[in-house]
Amino acid sequence: MNTQRIRVIISKEWMDMGKNKMVLIMMALMPVLLVGMVLGTTYFMARAPEQDFEPGAGSGIALPPEMAHLDPKTGTIIMMNDQYMFYLLLIPMALPVYIAAYSIIGEKETRSLEPLLATPISTAELLVGKTIAAVTPAVLLAWGSFAFTALGMYIIASPLIFEYLVRPVWTLSMAIQAPLFALLSTSCGVIASSRMNDPRAAQQVTALFVVPVVGLSMLVLMGRLYLSLQLLLWATLLMVLVNVGVLWLAVKLFQRETILTRWK
Amino acid sequence: MIRTENLTKRFGDNLAVDDLTLEVAQGEVFGFLGPNGAGKTTTMRMLSALVAPTGGTAWVNGYQVGVQNAEIRASIGLLTESPGLYPRLNAEQNLSIYARLHDVDDVAGQLRTYLTLLGLWERRHEPVGGFSKGMQQKLAIARALVHEPTVLFLDEPTSALDPEAARVVRDFIETLKGEGRTIFICTHNLNEADRLCDRVAVIKQRLIRVDTPAALRQGLYGQSVRVRLREPLSALPAVVEALPFVHGVSEMPDGLRVSLDDPEADNPTLIGALVEAGAAIQFVERESYSLEQVYFDLMRESEEAA
Ligand SMILES: Nc1ncnc2c1ncn2[C@@H]1O[C@H](COP(=O)(O)OP(=O)(O)O)[C@@H](O)[C@H]1O
Ligand SMILES: [Mg+2]
Numbered sequence: 001m002n003t004q005r006i007r008v009i010i011s012k013e014w015m016d017m018g019k020n021k022m023v024l025i026m027m028a029l030m031p032v033l034l035v036g037m038v039l040g041t042t043y044f045m046a047r048a049p050e051q052d053f054e055p056g057a058g059s060g061i062a063l064p065p066e067m068a069h070l071d072p073k074t075g076t077i078i079m080m081n082d083q084y085m086f087y088l089l090l091i092p093m094a095l096p097v098y099i100a101a102y103s104i105i106g107e108k109e110t111r112s113l114e115p116l117l118a119t120p121i122s123t124a125e126l127l128v129g130k131t132i133a134a135v136t137p138a139v140l141l142a143w144g145s146f147a148f149t150a151l152g153m154y155i156i157a158s159p160l161i162f163e164y165l166v167r168p169v170w171t172l173s174m175a176i177q178a179p180l181f182a183l184l185s186t187s188c189g190v191i192a193s194s195r196m197n198d199p200r201a202a203q204q205v206t207a208l209f210v211v212p213v214v215g216l217s218m219l220v221l222m223g224r225l226y227l228s229l230q231l232l233l234w235a236t237l238l239m240v241l242v243n244v245g246v247l248w249l250a251v252k253l254f255q256r257e258t259i260l261t262r263w264k
Numbered sequence: 265m266i267r268t269e270n271l272t273k274r275f276g277d278n279l280a281v282d283d284l285t286l287e288v289a290q291g292e293v294f295g296f297l298g299p300n301g302a303g304k305t306t307t308m309r310m311l312s313a314l315v316a317p318t319g320g321t322a323w324v325n326g327y328q329v330g331v332q333n334a335e336i337r338a339s340i341g342l343l344t345e346s347p348g349l350y351p352r353l354n355a356e357q358n359l360s361i362y363a364r365l366h367d368v369d370d371v372a373g374q375l376r377t378y379l380t381l382l383g384l385w386e387r388r389h390e391p392v393g394g395f396s397k398g399m400q401q402k403l404a405i406a407r408a409l410v411h412e413p414t415v416l417f418l419d420e421p422t423s424a425l426d427p428e429a430a431r432v433v434r435d436f437i438e439t440l441k442g443e444g445r446t447i448f449i450c451t452h453n454l455n456e457a458d459r460l461c462d463r464v465a466v467i468k469q470r471l472i473r474v475d476t477p478a479a480l481r482q483g484l485y486g487q488s489v490r491v492r493l494r495e496p497l498s499a500l501p502a503v504v505e506a507l508p509f510v511h512g513v514s515e516m517p518d519g520l521r522v523s524l525d526d527p528e529a530d531n532p533t534l535i536g537a538l539v540e541a542g543a544a545i546q547f548v549e550r551e552s553y554s555l556e557q558v559y560f561d562l563m564r565e566s567e568e569a570a
Contacts, residue, residue: 008364012350012357019352019391111348115407118312118342119365120334257315261275 001128005121009129013103017137026098027137030091031145038084039152045077046157064223070160077157078164082227085170086217088145092138092182093206093213099134100189101202104259108197117256127190127254134189135182142178146170169227177232180239184209187243187250194253265290265325265415265446266311272319273306280306282469283320288448290414293441295461296450297559302468304450305345308417311448312342325414338366341408343418347400351393355384355403358392359410366411378406382436398429405436416440418449422456434460458555466559472566481553484561486511488523488551489531494544503541507534521551 017023053072063075070078107113116126153162185206192202216235219225266288273281281303288294296304309315311324313333321328327335349358356375363371379385382402392400401421408416421437422430434456440447441460451457457464458477465474473480493500500520501513509525524530527550538545 004367005365008361012353012361015357016350016352110351111344111346112350113348114309114314114344115342115348115362115404116365117314118337118340118344119362120338120367121365122334260309260314 001122001125002120005125006129006132009121009126010133013099013130013133014137016103016106017099017133020102023099023102027095027141030094031141031148034084034088034091035145035148035152038081038088038149039156041080041084042077042153042161043156045073045080046161048073061221062223064226066226074158074160077161079221081153081161081165082170083217083221084149085146085165085173086213086220088142088149089173089177089181090210090213091142091145092135092178093185093209094203095138095141096134096182096185097189097192097206098199098203099137100130100186101193101196102189102199103130103134104190104193105197105199105202108193108259114260117260123254123256123259124251127251130190131183131186134186135179138182138185139179142182143174146174169229169232172229172232176236177239180236180243181209184239184243184246187246190250190254191246194259265292266294266322266448268307268311268320268322270320271307271310271317271322273303273310273315274318279469281310281317284467284471285320286465286471286474288446288463290446291442291444292462293447293449293460295457295464296448296467297452297454297457297464298467299563304467305419307467308342308419308448308450311336312340312417313337338411339414341411341413341416343404343408343416343421345419346424347404349392349400349403349407352391354389354391355379355395356388358403359407362407363410368411374410374412378410382406396429398425398432401425401429401433402436405433409440413445415446415448418447420450420452423452454554454556454559464555466562468563468566472562477555477558480555480558480562484558485551485553486523487525487527488521489527489534490516490519490521490547490549490551491534491538491543491545492519492547492549494546497541497543500538500541500543503537504534507537510534519546 050073053076061076061079063070063072063079067075067078107116150162150166153165188205189202192205193199196202216225220227225231266286268284268286271281271284272279284307296307298304306315310317310329311322313329313336316330321330323329324336325339327339329336356379359375359379360371363374368374376385379388382405384399384403384406387395387399392403395403401424405421408418418437422433425433437447437449437460449457449460461477463474463476464480466472475483496515496519501515504510504513504520504522509530511523511525514521522534524534531548535545535548
């Protein structure tokens with residue numbers, strides 16, 4: 001592994017990304033929409049009358065036993081925010097698959113892969129460079145969105161709501177799960193681009209992974225699961241295992257001759 | 265500098281390159297001719313360590329294909345069939361990526377040298393997506409040279425260009441001759457091969473013939489001269505045929521075509537004999553065959569053999 005060559009690939013990917021409106025719009029859209037929605041929802045819910053959240057009233061949510069000590073309105077807002085945080089974790093899932101697939105399929109389209117592969121770069125260096133280039137912006141965007149949400153929450157909501165947002169289960173999820181999601185998504189992009197010729201088609205692959213995340217969030221909303229550190233630990237273990245498997249497949253498919261000639 | 269031994273590449277049932285044995289010397293400009301699908305690009309890809317041979321082996325710059333691929337890639341420059349530039353990046357960025365991948369010492373200096381040499385220096389900050397095909401091709405050539413490779417592979421360097429741009433590129437390739445670099449050119453353009461190449465190989469999966477363009481001509485047609493006459497005389501062919509150095513005579517509408525051992529030595533005798541027999545000679549000229557004729561005859565020969 002030659003780090004200089006990996007750095008060249010990363011800088012090339014970022015230069016190109018910076019000039020690709022499609023990718024930039026996609027990168028900006030999800031975080032802006034999500035952060036706006038979280039803060040907007042909290043803002044308006046916090047200003048709604050208390051009795052709307054009483055048990056049996058329209059807006060109330062049945063709180064899990066662990067949160068029973070909270071007043072209904074605060075509890076409902078926290079439950080809502082928890083839901084949104086699941087969606088925030090989808091940012092590092094949605095973006096890298098597109099970036100990675102685009103960066104490989106795009107090179108096939110412009111026919112730049114062949115001259116590139118005729119340089120001393122190894123396929124491993126190329127794969128690592130492209131992976132870092134796809135994972136980093138997505139993780140930074142997820143972290144930025146989380147930080148922005150926390151800051152907004154600090155300003156517009158009660159201290160209790162803020163504290164619940166930044167409790168360890170979420171800060172650790174952002175720290176650990178966001179990169180794992182981004183890596184998984186990147187590997188999917190690499191795999192997809194060895195078979196497909198359209199980065200948007202590749203993106204649909206991640207729908208497979210969105211389903212379990214949304215499912216998990218629904219279970220939490222219905223009170224079937226409580227967001228504990230133990231749950232996070234299991235989720236992390238599972239993610240590591242899935243990542244290893246998918247990454248193995250990506251490396252196996254990302255071979256010089258395959259990516260060069262399985263195309264036309 | 266390049267040596268192949270029974271080099272073979274099969275894609276499934278499709279035999280793309282069959283049992284190719286060749287040697288290209290250092291500093292030689294070597295032409296690789298053949299119709300579409302003849303296996304030219306595949307050969308170049310094997311020699312650039314991009315695809316693995318399915319049989320035989322090859323050495324480039326003394327490094328063995330499949331064994332020392334990294335060394336091969338570090339020492340060659342490859343101009344692919346399409347330029348394969350990054351359209352959103354500018355000329356300088358496109359070039360600097362490759363210079364840095366090759367770990368060039370003086371990146372800025374090499375960029376300046378080659379962008380200037382190819383007339384792109386003024387436009388180095390423009391995205392190359394807006395460049396004409398000719399400019400893109402020139403940039404791609406600069407990219408293949410920026411790390412000063414000792415072997416340069418050019419895959420149909422002018423075939424996608426308009427005649428004007430093709431000429432600029434061809435002229436530039438000509439300036440690369442004699443700098444000690446080995447240049448391996450795949451081309452459809454036979455005049456180009458004739459002009460640029462020290463030797464050419466004609467291939468169609470298998471090697472059909474390899475030699476200097478002049479030797480190919482001579483091997484196929486021998487030496488011959490055309491004698492143009494004011495009016496045909498039926499007695500002349502017999503007179504010519506009787507000369508000891510003549511191999512054959514054919515009558516043409518405007519005179520005779522005579523194949524003989526050595527025009528320089530034999531022409532005076534030939535002309536003397538013709539004049540004596542009453543011929544009114546207008547011109548005597550060396551018969552010239554284009555590489556194109558040679559190529560088509562070789563192709564026809566190989567098809568008849570198959
Ligand atoms: N990646 C590939 N997979 C399958 N067949 C291929 C591949 N690349 C080339 N071929 C086949 O190999 C033969 C030689 O192709 P190529 O080397 O591109 O010829 P040329 O460059 O002389 O036109 C053709 O029949 C072509 O279809
Ligand atoms: Mg070709």
